[in-house]
Amino acid sequence: MAKDIQITFDCSDPAALAAFWAEALDYEVQPPPQGFDTWDDALRAFGVPESEWSSRSAIVADGAPRVFFQRVPEGKQVKNCVHLDVRVAPGLTGDERMQALEAEAARLEALGATRAYRVEPRPPMEHGFITMLDPEGNELCLD
Numbered sequence: 001m002a003k004d005i006q007i008t009f010d011c012s013d014p015a016a017l018a019a020f021w022a023e024a025l026d027y028e029v030q031p032p033p034q035g036f037d038t039w040d041d042a043l044r045a046f047g048v049p050e051s052e053w054s055s056r057s058a059i060v061a062d063g064a065p066r067v068f069f070q071r072v073p074e075g076k077q078v079k080n081c082v083h084l085d086v087r088v089a090p091g092l093t094g095d096e097r098m099q100a101l102e103a104e105a106a107r108l109e110a111l112g113a114t115r116a117y118r119v120e121p122r123p124p125m126e127h128g129f130i131t132m133l134d135p136e137g138n139e140l141c142l143d
Contacts, residue, residue, distance in 0.1 A: 006066045007084070011136050014069035018057035020135050021067055023111050024086060027059040030066070076137045083139040085129075094121060101130045101142045108132055113140075 011017045022029050036042035043053050055071040089100040098121065105115055112135040121128035130142040 004065075006068050008068045008070060009136075009138065010072040011069050011138075012071060012075060013054075013136070014057040014071050015054055017134065017136055018059050018067075018069045020111050020113070021069075022059040024108055024113075024134075024140075025059070025061070025064075025067070027061040027064070027067065030058040030060045080139045083141065085141045085143040087143050089143065093123075093127065097121065098128050101128065104142050105130050105132060108142075111135075 009017060009021075018029055021027065032039045032042045036045065040053065043050075057069045059067045059069075086104070088104040089097045092100055098118075101118075105113075109115065109132075113132045116131040116133055116139065118130045119126060119128055127143075132140050132142060134140060
């Protein structure tokens with residue numbers, strides 16, 4: 001049986017990064033536990049100090065891994081050893097593929113991402129992709 005996984009990002013602003021990735025992946029910010037209208041209500045009831053309320057956030061989607069964001073004191077230092085490939089053009093090739101990737105790159109730029117570089121298709125081994133940086137500089141590839 002496959003194990004359930006969670007993907008975790010260390011970051012400086014969990015709520016902002018969760019909001020970006022929720023839009024990028026068509027997820028939603030995880031709602032508060034049952035019985036609570038807001039996360040503030042839940043955290044207050046759980047006795048979490050208010051200074052910690054913005055230290056974590058998560059996004060969810062049915063049937064997909066939960067993505068968790070936790071505040072850490074240090075900023076990003078080097079290139080990520082692991083990154084997400086956001087598969088926005090499966091089955092597309094050539095100009096049609098690159099146009100779909102460019103459209104998604106523009107959408108993510110409007111949400112705060114930046115473009116790092118574009119790799120052109122060179123069949124049969126390379127189908128083309130665009131490497132982006134999320135608002136905190138974490139790499140992701142539009143594939």
